[in-house]
Amino acid sequence: MRTLVVGAGSMGRWLADALDGPVAFADADPAVAREAAAAAGVDTTTADIDGTDTYDVVCLAVPIPVVGDAVAAQADRAEHAMVDVTGEMASPLAAMREHAPDLERLSLHPLFAPESAPGRIAAVTAEPGPRVDAVRTALTDAGNEVFETTQDEHDEAMETVQASAHAAVLAYGLAAESVDGRFHTPVSADLQALVERVTDGDAHVYADIQSRFDGADAVGAAADRIADADRDEFERLYERLQDGTTDDGDGDTEGA
Secondary structure (H helix, E strand, C coil), X not given: CXXXXXXXXXXXXXXXXXXXXXXEEECCCHHHHHHHHHHHCCCEEECCCCCCCXXXXXXXXXXXXXXXXXXXXXXXXXXXXXXXXXXXXXXXXXXXXXXXXXXXXXXXXXXXXHHHCCCEEEEEEEECCHHHHHHHHHHHHCCCEXXXXXXXXXXXXXXXXXXXXXXXXXXXXXXXCCCCHHHCCHHHHHHHHHHHHHCCCCHHHHHHHHHHCCCHHHHHHHHHHHHHCCHHHHHHHHHHHHCCCCECCCXXXXXX
């Protein structure tokens, strides 16, 4: 299976490493594509980002804001299938439906950074077929757990597990004062470790997530509610979390 990977950053390289058969990298920066191909070694080449050469499968590993344009630009280069690992589902799947209606179509979201692979991968199979099956099999053979979902279920979950989670961690990092490490408790030490983990990356990736998914406002509202709570209200909020509930019993979620 001949594959074109558009986007030669860390996620594109991770994907190419898992796939079987020859792979070509294309990137807006040709030097990045050449570096990725050289690092991958045998059966890996480069391709012009604006080229017209075709492949069995075209895989997109591009930032969230440009995935729609990337699908439109690269769809004609896919002979059988298009796949993306963008991190959101609605935009790439809508673009594939418009520009590649006759192709197999698969949207993937690795729920981990490449250096933490293998891990769980959310998948939406919009149009099944042997090539997208081959991609899924290669990822499973590499030790990943690929599970099927829907675009709405995925994108709604990302509001919590990405936008809210990142906002909460970064907010702690911004609010925390520098203290002698001897004062850290297990909770504060874990939070500080999360701040360091989240900030050991690319700001634009996290900015893309915050721009695409709601969630930060809910964290801010919850923090305000805790700050404004009297003792009784604080204990009630605390006990709700102990019970695993995030609403007031009337179905309205607050601060979830």
